[in-house]
Amino acid sequence: MLRTPTTRLLAIGAAASLALSLAACGGSEDSTAPAEDPKELVLSLVPSGDIDSITESAKGLESFLSDRIGIPVRAEVTESYAAAIVAMKSDQAQVAMLGPIGVVQAEDQAGAVPILQSVRYGSASYHTQWFTNDPETYCADEVTVVDGLKYCNGTDAAKTGPTGEVALSKVKPGTPIAFVDQGSAAGYYYPATQWGMVTGGDALVDLDAQFAGDHDAAVLAVARGDYPVGVSFDDAREDVAADEPKVASDVVVFAYSAEIPNDGIVVAGGLSKELRTKVTDAFTTMAKDPKGLKTLEAVYDIEGLVKVDKAALKKAKSVEENFGE
Known part of the structure; x- marks a missing residue:
């Protein structure tokens, strides 16, 4: 199981900028062309x-x-x-x-x-899906099955987000969450921001973020019981369900983020x-x-x-x- 110290979160928002501390200003269509384009x-x-x-x-x-x-x-x-x-x-x-x-x-x-x-x-937009292997905690209604995958809190019928946000208040500070990558929109930025807006907490300090590396890995980590909650793009479960039966049987989507470009x-x-x-x-x-x-x-x-x-x-x-x- 991947374990990243919680204190690392304090630097995550700045990770890319620290690596790029001398970066240039944003580009524009009128940027000066080089003397010669690359071969x-x-x-x-x-x-x-x-x-x-x-x-x-x-x-x-x-x-x-x-x-x-x-x-x-x-x-x-x-x-x-x-x-x-x-x-x-x-x-x-x-x-x-x-x-x-x-x-x-x-x-x-x-x-x-x-x-x-x-x-x-x-569509030119999508959303984060929050999922769990503990529906008793995070589902306020009955779990439904659509095309072999499980949903609750109205996520089975919703085409866009946000949906099921009330359930995010049940994600308590310190809960290990299988995020995707420090630079991922659906796999970190949007869900962490959403959790903070719903709970009033400080996502950078309060969330016990664990980074699986990619969307498939985040789904599999929850399916195999390494973490109680995870996030990914909608619906990353389809990419791994055939190889891991627990994805269909144990992973329940319970909330969506706002739409993401x-x-x-x-x-x-x-x-x-x-x-x-x-x-x-x-x-x-x-x-x-x-x-x-x-x-x-x-x-x-x-x-x-x-x-x-x-x-x-x-x-x-x-x-x-x-x-x-």
Whole structure:
């Protein structure tokens, strides 16, 4: 079982900024182009599940994007969102596919330019799901089963969040919670913020946060009884239920967060406008091409790409800023 000292939470909100303390200001479409664009683009990816799976799927991204952009594209899987942002800041990566918190941090701290946003299930937003292996404590009504997975507190019928927030008051300070990653929107920032708003507590101090590393691992940690409560994107259980029967039998979703803008794609602000446009067009074409779309689905379950929702990212930025320095 992963154990992270509670005191580490005091520094989590500043983790990325400490790593990027000399970072540049946010990028813009009018950023000064370098004398010469790179001969190769590095695409930074952060695993949301099995690292071997995303590494294999990334080969399709490399091939498709290289052909459309006209220069080699090499995908690299980083260990965290913070590492991906550091790679952009140090020019070790020129393109990154990041969660919404990562997008705003890359913009502010590495001078990156957000270009596109993912679509899933027909929506450009999603939410955190809170789940438990202790429904007697966190469910105020009967547990229901939908397509083999368990829900309570109205989460079975809700299409968007927030839902079941009253149950969050039962998550007492000191309760071990399987969060995902210190840089994850659905896996840390939004649920920690939500808990603080519901309870009036200080999430950075009061919550006993344990970081599983990815969404699949957070679900499995609760399924196997390592933690009583966990969080992930909705519905990460589907990705691991076939391999771990306890996910279907023991993991009950009991609350949702407010809606979160989907993950997006950013490019280095130092690239020429011409190359940034080529990258944008290549990803857009990929999302409309049957073979390309299958690759995007394999990497991050993406079913489409749209222009960045700047208003939604502004809200994500306000959540990120709550964690301060």
